[in-house]
Amino acid sequence: MRPRSLVIDLYANYARYRDGAASVQSLVGLLQLFDVGEETARVTLSRLKRQGWLASERRARASWYYLTDLGWQELDEGRERIFTRHGMDPWDGSWSMVIYHVPERERQVRQWLRTRLQWLGFGPLGPATWLCAHDRLHELEEAMEAAGIEAQVDLLSASTGSLARDRELARRCWDLDAVAEAYQRFVARYRPRIEDYERGVFAGAEALVEHIQLVSEYRRFPFVDPDLPRELLPPDWIGTTAHAVFLQGYELLRTPAMAYYDAEVERAGRRADAAS
Structure with missing residues (x-):
């Protein structure tokens, strides 16, 4: 497990229920359980701060890191995706479709889009065309805005009118x-x-x-x-x-x-x- 993921898991499962804050000393001690050294722990916390997940403050004699608004938002979204399943909800046969065009020189933007689309439950119908059986177009828009992602992205709703074709699309988009x-x-x-x-x-x-x-x-x-x-x-x-x-x-x-x-x-x- 990567140190960054471990820190996020500690906040997602424990610190968030303790006002979203934890002292550096406690985090260092907990990360040692996973063979993460103190220097690596401190570097990881600093990086999460630069990325906007965490902010720091002094409390008495200790340094503390607490979740920012972005951190809370990411954890709430993550909890929804991990703990909730919508497969048994009624389905109206509608697909969310995303078509994007990102120049070759903007590989980081393309990678961000692919990772976010996967996280939201989209699958690739083609190299730049992705489908999702849930209405998550607004969630993608919000994530792009929060991350400052600017790209040519078309957001569409689609329907085949045939359950057989829908099942074929699912097989093409996901293994x-x-x-x-x-x-x-x-x-x-x-x-x-x-x-x-x-x-x-x-x-x-x-x-x-x-x-x-x-x-x-x-x-x-x-x-x-x-x-x-x-x-x-x-x-x-x-x-x-x-x-x-x-x-x-x-x-x-x-x-x-x-x-x-x-x-x-x-x-x-x-x-x-x-x-x-």
């Missing part, structure tokens, strides 16, 4: 077999652990590490799984089972993981007082 295999591996790894979670086998630092690893594994899926309506999915879609396993494991680990997080924050405060 659902590969997604299903990834879900199978996730279920095979974590479903047997649910009993251990229920028995409280994981406690203290182990609970927090396991919690973060579970989240890290699962939050990759919004980039590859478009959360398609059930009309477009194969029968007995394994993604439904995987989501249930994730939610159950997340909630079972959340209490002991949060308890360890709070204890580490308290310990970091004592260390800062002793060093002053």
Whole structure:
């Protein structure tokens, strides 16, 4: 797991429920659980500050980083994509379509668009034409504005009028077999652990590490799984089972993981007082 992703996970799962703020000392201590050294931790926090995710302030004898408006917005959007599934919602047969033209010299803009489109559940029908079975055109507009992305992008709504053609479009835009295999591996790894979670086998630092690893594994899926309506999915879609396993494991680990997080924050405060 990359240090940047770990910091974001610490804020997304713990710090956001503690006023969105955490001391540098506590973050350094928590990141050490994942073999991230102090220097790397501090550099990562500084980068997130430059990127607008975090801001810093002094509190008593310690430095703290807290979520900015952008940080809160990104975490809220991420939580929606990771924790919510819309596949069982009624579908009206409408597709959101994005067609963009980005010059070759603006590769970073093109990469940003592709990554954001994947995150929002779009799939590539062609090199510069992407489809989504949900109405997320406004979300893309907002994300482009927030990131200062200027590009020629056409936002359209489309309909084939045929469920058979819709299913063919889904097969062309996404490799659902590969997604299903990834879900199978996730279920095979974590479903047997649910009993251990229920028995409280994981406690203290182990609970927090396991919690973060579970989240890290699962939050990759919004980039590859478009959360398609059930009309477009194969029968007995394994993604439904995987989501249930994730939610159950997340909630079972959340209490002991949060308890360890709070204890580490308290310990970091004592260390800062002793060093002053």
